[in-house]
Amino acid sequence: MGVYNGFEVAQEHLLEVAKACSVAAYKAPSLTGDLNLRTEILTGEDLDDIIDVLEVLGKTSAFQLHDASAFKNYKEKGILPPVLLLGADLTTPPMWHCGGCGFKNCGEYLNYLKTNKGVGVGAYGPSCLWKIVDFGIACDYACACAAQHKVEARIMMSIGAISLFLNRLEGCSFILALPIGPVGNHRWFDRSTWNNILNYNQRMMVQLAGAPNLFMAFSGGGKPIIKTKPDWWEEPTFMKVEVDKEFLEAEAKGKADVYEKIMRVLGVIEDENNDK
Numbered sequence: 488m489g490v491y492n493g494f495e496v497a498q499e500h501l502l503e504v505a506k507a508c509s510v511a512a513y514k515a516p517s518l519t520g521d522l523n524l525r526t527e528i529l530t531g532e533d534l535d536d537i538i539d540v541l542e543v544l545g546k547t548s549a550f551q552l553h554d555a556s557a558f559k560n561y562k563e564k565g566i567l568p569p570v571l572l573l574g575a576d577l578t579t580p581p582m583w584h585c586g587g588c589g590f591k592n593c594g595e596y597l598n599y600l601k602t603n604k605g606v607g608v609g610a611y612g613p614s615c616l617w618k619i620v621d622f623g624i625a626c627d628y629a630c631a632c633a634a635q636h637k638v639e640a641r642i643m644m645s646i647g648a649i650s651l652f653l654n655r656l657e658g659c660s661f662i663l664a665l666p667i668g669p670v671g672n673h674r675w676f677d678r679s680t681w682n683n684i685l686n687y688n689q690r691m692m693v694q695l696a697g698a699p700n701l702f703m704a705f706s707g708g709g710k711p712i713i714k715t716k717p718d719w720w721e722e723p724t725f726m727k728v729e730v731d732k733e734f735l736e737a738e739a740k741g742k743a744d745v746y747e748k749i750m751r752v753l754g755v756i757e758d759e760n761n762d763k
Contacts, residue, residue: 494670498566501668502530504636505569508665511632512573515625519581522621525656527572534570536752538562540649543748547741549693553678554645560680561669568639568668572650573629574659575622577614578604587616609648611660626663639668641675652749691715699726 509526529537538558545552561567578600584592590599596613604611626642633640646664656662666675681690695702695715703726704712704719711726712719750756 497670498668501638501670502528502569504633504638505571505665505667507636508571508629508632508640508667512571512625512629515621515628517621517624519617519621521579521581522575522618522625524622524625525574525659527574527656529570529572529650529655531567534558534562534567536653537646537649540653540745540748540752541645544645544649544741544745546744547738550697551645552684553681554643556680556684557675557678560683566669568666570646571629571665571667572647572656572662573622573626573665574647574651574656574662575618575625576658576660577610577618577622578612578660579618580615581617583617585617588613609644610651610662614660622661626665629665633665633667639671639674640665649749653752 505528509528512524512526515524538555541551541555541558545555558567580588580593580596582593584594586592588596590596596615600613603613630640630642643664643666646666647662650656650664651659651662668674685693695713699713702714704714704723706712712723713726715724747756
């Protein structure tokens with residue numbers, strides 16, 4: 488017998504939910520029957536390197552700053568959630584020669600893959616469309632399991648991509664990450680930690696820049712108007728298409744900083760601060 492702190496035992500139970508989500512992912516139906524799904528659960532200090540890289544990435548990407556600030560805040564509060572990694576090699580086709588990838592047959596696709604396999608936005612490709620569907624189904628099952636346990640969760644490409652580049656789940660071409668928790672409500676959607684980093688106007692500009700289509704007025708006139716304020720029709724703000732060299736330079740430097748941080752974490756180059 489004993490008295491338990493409800494929040495603490497609920498937080499401890501999240502690891503069991505993460506295990507259940509992994510079970511659900513393996514149970515997911517597969518079109519090809521050949522996904523070869525791999526999963527891994529990270530907890531505590533095993534997430535430190537990922538958070539460090541994510542923070543560097545957040546310097547030039549607002550939505551990655553979103554994720555980095557949340558994870559750092561949860562770590563400081565001692566409620567860092569377990570993270571379920573789900574990965575697979577999506578570059579291997581079932582040899583159905585369907586042409587869905589744009590090539591005439593799987594042989595032509597594989598020949599192209601031999602000399603052109605590369606890193607896209609957080610994954611290696613090109614990928615087989617059937618394997619992408621199978622992987623999506625597996626991730627959906629994991630997310631549904633978390634929902635059935637009434638647990639906070641949100642599938643993330645950012646953590647998955649960093650995990651891929653840090654050589655987790657070796658042999659996978661694509662990884663997504665599913666934080667299971669922390670205990671609470673809307674933690675991955677409200678992102679209350681942003682209130683300590685950005686003011687209201689800055690948060691609004693991030694949303695505008697990240698999803699301008701959600702703030703557009705009717706664009707049939709040929710000059711799209713963005714609703715940047717409540718009375719947006721007065722002195723309207725128009726969307727302009729142009730090459731932003733300053734941003735491109737900043738983005739390139741940001742990517743270089745991220746890759747350098749990854750190389751330091753992996754021990755390929757020596758860390759200046761003798762950190763991991």
